[in-house]
Amino acid sequence: MAGEREHGYARYRLDGCRCYVCGFARSRYDENRTKAMTAGTWQPWVDAEPVRVHIRHLQACEMGLRTIAAVAGVDRKRLQAVLHGRPERGTAPQEKMRPELAAAVLAVEPSMENLAPSTLVSPVGTRRRVQALVAVGWPQHHLAGHLGMTPSNFGTMLRRPHVLVRRALAVRAMYDALWNADPREQGATEAGITRAKRYAAECGWAPVGAWDDDVIDDPEAFPDWTGRCGTADGYRDHYSSGTPYCEPCRAAFRVYRRGLRHARNTIGAEKAA
Structure with a gap:
């Protein structure tokens, strides 16, 4: 709500506040915008599709839209507009969005801490x-x-x-x-x-x-039992310590044995010739 919004550029634009803080934020915004336009780096809008895909990925990982919005620090209605548009206004899903909003949503990961406790x-x-x-x-x-x-x-x-x-x-x-x-x-x-x-x-x-x-x-x-698992040395360490053989060491030892057989066959062929 207007009375709860922090003073700054958003309050200047959306709420019409003309206090010193909001006016200063507006002047800084205009200054940075002019510099970016001069440098050819001005990018007020970005494609919303990657963000839409990311939100759906997060939802597939059992993160609700409310949780995604809370973690990203944005209003849930802004994410709804990206996904579904504003049906009450007859608008389709957004095609463009502000880069700051996109960056905030794309930074959200489906980590354990971000999931609901009952997930x-x-x-x-x-x-x-x-x-x-x-x-x-x-x-x-x-x-x-x-x-x-x-x-x-x-x-x-x-x-x-x-x-x-x-x-x-x-x-x-x-x-x-x-x-x-x-x-x-x-x-x-x-x-x-x-x-x-x-x-x-x-x-x-x-x-x-x-x-x-x-x-x-x-x-x-796979667990690294020996510190050298995945190598023929690791396989020998399993044997000497009596620990169960892990699959990476079994695979490495099979490769090692095939190499030995190939070497013996090569030497045998050379002697026969």
Whole structure:
């Protein structure tokens, strides 16, 4: 509303305010506009289609229009005009828009923090974080208690094909708090720690050190158990340490063996000749 709008160029243009602040903002705008026009960089409007596509992408990621507008810091009606136009005015979806508005909307990403708490998301990162904590000795009932859950509900959460955003964020916060903490300092017994590590090893769960924060949520990523995973050396490190073989190391070792066979065949052919 006019009375709530901050003093500046928008209030000068839209509300007719002629105070010093609004007048100064108008003069600065005119000055910058003249300079940009002289330099040939004046661009008062940009194509709205990329923004429309981005909004639909965000909506497909379960972000509502109200949330998108709040994160971008713009009025929801302006996004509605971009998507659908103004039916009450008989206008079609906008073809052009201000570059500042476009930049604000295009900067919005469908990150976990921007989604509604009840949104269902992939459980991959949540499972990996829990598994990594168990692998370094955290008993699952301790983790359940940390989240305010019963062990039964905790286990059910990990088996479901989706997880609520609020649970995923809670597990992420728990992981950040516990990944380098000692379970003993929070009441875990030696027997419980040993059982947790043994169970994780039997399940092939990767420990905390095997995951980088930038890939732990990526369904296509693999844990780096050895620090050299994806190489033949990594495969040998798996063997010497007794850790489960990861697929990148298996693939690298297959390539290595094919290279050895090719070298032997080449040497054999040269000797026969």
